[in-house]
Amino acid sequence: xxxxxTARVSIGAxxxxxxxxxxxxxxxxxxxxxxxxxxxxxxxxxxxxxxxxLLDNVIITRNPPSFIGLGNYVEIFFDNHFRQALxxxxxxxxxxxxxxxxxxxxxxxxxxxxxxxxxxxxxFRVIYILPWVFTASIIAILWRLLLNPNGVVNFLLITLGLxxxxxxxxxxxxxxxxxxxxxxxxxxxxxxxxxFLAGLQGISDDLYEAGKIDGxxxxxxxxxxxxxxxKPIIISLAMLDFIWTTHQFxxxxxxxxxxxxxxxEMLSTFTYKLAFSSNEFAQASATAMIILAIxxxxxxxxxxxxxxxxx
Amino acid sequence: xxxxxxxxxxxGIATSLTVVGxxxxxxxxxxxxxWLFAASFKSNTRIFAYPPQLIDDSFSLAAYSTVLTxxxxxxxxxxxxxxxxxxxxxxLLVGILAGYSFSRYDFRFKNLLNLIIIGVQSVPPIxxxxxxxxxxxxxxxxxxxxxxxxxxxxxxxxYAIIMMTGYFNTLPRELDEAVMxxxxxxxxxxxxxxxxxxxxxxxxxxxxxFMLAWNEFLFALTLTKTNxxxxxxxxxxxxxxxxxxxxxxxxxxxxxxxxxVLLLFLLFQRYFIAGMSAGSIKx
Numbered sequence: 001x002x003x004x005x006t007a008r009v010s011i012g013a014x015x016x017x018x019x020x021x022x023x024x025x026x027x028x029x030x031x032x033x034x035x036x037x038x039x040x041x042x043x044x045x046x047x048x049x050x051x052x053x054l055l056d057n058v059i060i061t062r063n064p065p066s067f068i069g070l071g072n073y074v075e076i077f078f079d080n081h082f083r084q085a086l087x088x089x090x091x092x093x094x095x096x097x098x099x100x101x102x103x104x105x106x107x108x109x110x111x112x113x114x115x116x117x118x119x120x121x122x123x124f125r126v127i128y129i130l131p132w133v134f135t136a137s138i139i140a141i142l143w144r145l146l147l148n149p150n151g152v153v154n155f156l157l158i159t160l161g162l163x164x165x166x167x168x169x170x171x172x173x174x175x176x177x178x179x180x181x182x183x184x185x186x187x188x189x190x191x192x193x194x195x196f197l198a199g200l201q202g203i204s205d206d207l208y209e210a211g212k213i214d215g216x217x218x219x220x221x222x223x224x225x226x227x228x229x230x231k232p233i234i235i236s237l238a239m240l241d242f243i244w245t246t247h248q249f250x251x252x253x254x255x256x257x258x259x260x261x262x263x264x265e266m267l268s269t270f271t272y273k274l275a276f277s278s279n280e281f282a283q284a285s286a287t288a289m290i291i292l293a294i295x296x297x298x299x300x301x302x303x304x305x306x307x308x309x310x311x
Numbered sequence: 312x313x314x315x316x317x318x319x320x321x322x323g324i325a326t327s328l329t330v331v332g333x334x335x336x337x338x339x340x341x342x343x344x345x346w347l348f349a350a351s352f353k354s355n356t357r358i359f360a361y362p363p364q365l366i367d368d369s370f371s372l373a374a375y376s377t378v379l380t381x382x383x384x385x386x387x388x389x390x391x392x393x394x395x396x397x398x399x400x401x402x403l404l405v406g407i408l409a410g411y412s413f414s415r416y417d418f419r420f421k422n423l424l425n426l427i428i429i430g431v432q433s434v435p436p437i438x439x440x441x442x443x444x445x446x447x448x449x450x451x452x453x454x455x456x457x458x459x460x461x462x463x464x465x466x467x468x469x470y471a472i473i474m475m476t477g478y479f480n481t482l483p484r485e486l487d488e489a490v491m492x493x494x495x496x497x498x499x500x501x502x503x504x505x506x507x508x509x510x511x512x513x514x515x516x517x518x519x520x521f522m523l524a525w526n527e528f529l530f531a532l533t534l535t536k537t538n539x540x541x542x543x544x545x546x547x548x549x550x551x552x553x554x555x556x557x558x559x560x561x562x563x564x565x566x567x568x569x570x571x572v573l574l575l576f577l578l579f580q581r582y583f584i585a586g587m588s589a590g591s592i593k594x
Binding site for chain 2: 024026027028030031033034035037038040041042043044045046048049052106107110111113115116120124126127128129130131133134135136137138141142143145146148150151152155186190194197198243246247249250253254267268271272275276281284285288289291292295296298299302303
């Protein structure tokens with residue numbers, strides 16, 4: 001067995017040009033399933049959406065498609081519902097990212113504290129990660145149970161004297177957007193917490209020792225050592241999370257469906273309804289391209305930040 | 312009062328503040344989950360009883376037995392397991408081959424391909440959804456397992472490739488050379504040497520991939536049609552759509568639907584956390 005391998009290698013080495021051509025193809029051979037999948041299921045589809053977005057009458061129509069250039073984009077841009085979905089998405093994502101950062105960092109600092117024993121720490125860590133174990137559709141129905149007008153959240157608020165009446169969290173025009181944002185904050189902070197914990201454990205104790213010798217208090221140690229050391233993680237987490245939150249569909253779809261009266265409509269639910277409820281595939285393609293553009297805009301900064309961090 | 316005692320008093324205050332913070336955080340994180348479990352054991356008429364009780368006298372396993380004896384709902388679980396396990400296996404297979412290529416070879420288009428793979432991670436699922444619908448119908452895969460497996464891989468594969476490339480990069484090239492000298496092919500290097508050493512990395516990628524597949528909602532909603540092809544997340548939505556809300560059943564199904572991820576998490580906590588945090592730290 002071993003011998004035959006050796007023989008094949010030495011025979012193959014003789015006709016030098018053919019050998020080197022084969023060698024050149026080897027990396028592509030290993031990558032061929034990946035390349036095939038990427039071409040068929042991402043590059044071609046993205047090209048397709050782009051073309052759709054420039055047409056009128058695509059997929060489910062009686063008339064043949066016609067080229068209308070940027071017509072769909074112009075129409076979408078002057079559509080108030082689209083602009084509301086865009087604003088909602090930016091508010092929902094911006095507030096979520098900020099709250100995730102604050103909660104994730106606070107919990108990571110608490111869990112990293114030297115004042116607590118290892119066993120309670122491990123226990124708290126498991127509890128803190130719990131929200132992350134649940135999938136978005138389960139989180140959606142769990143919070144529909146908790147935030148139900150007759151539910152336990154209202155009971156607690158009324159008992160504590162913080163509310164007078166049962167609050168319709170998810171069906172109130174004023175409260176629905178804050179409520180879904182809160183649910184998203186609850187479900188998303190563990191990702192940050194875990195990354196910050198890993199980051200905190202990577203900061204050398206020497207830095208803190210040196211700081212203490214220079215007479216720094218714990219606030220100063222945090223500001224001048226912890227925060228700068230975590231900065232690359234903070235930036236990449238915030239960008240990744242912003243991209244993912246602008247894609248959030250399930251949570252909205254299963255809590256409010258974008259309502260009441262579009263107050264929680266996001267770009268994702270707006271696009272989905274345009275395509276699969278109204279059959280306006282051309283316009284939906286235009287909004288889909290806009291979401292893609294927003295994501296790619298942030299992703300470019302993400303990649304640049306990663307390159308800087310790795311060099 | 313000496314300096315030492317103020318110091319230890321300060322430490323005592325700091326410790327109690329930390330404990331209070333930890334407990335408050337644990338209530339924020341844990342109470343909703345506790346309520347989910349509690350509700351799954353109640354009878355449906357007692358879900359919104361006033362005043363609410365964590366455990367009341369309607370405590371029973373009835374909701375679980377209803378879910379577990381309903382063939383339609385069992386089918387959701389079967390579908391979810393099948394699709395998630397196959398996605399994990401295929402993703403690992405394809406991802407390991409690609410990661411090996413990126414780690415050990417230099418070739419034209421390497422940077423471009425790498426950039427595309429990172430970029431695909433940020434493509435919104437809803438953007439792909441519109442062409443996928445037509446594409447999957449054209450390929451004759453509509454309402455089939457393959458429709459889900461292939462489309463899920465678009466999102467699981469980039470992460471697997473990036474992670475496996477990073478992992479292989481940490482393994483010394485001397486290993487490869489030793490196998491080469493013994494007459495092994497590049498394939499032998501990969502399967503006999505690199506893969507066995509990389510098992511921890513493979514486990515964390517596998518666990519993360521399984522979770523992504525288990526949680527997927529949008530593609531499952533749009534690319535399947537009949538109840539016998541639906542997965543757990545969609546099954547939960549279907550329970551909600553019926554005329555009355557069977558809250559206890561939905562909660563029981565949620566508990567059962569979260570068990571695989573919860574178990575994977577408890578079993579492979581270290582790998583899980585490594586996989587989760589590596590994405591943001593290393594990129």
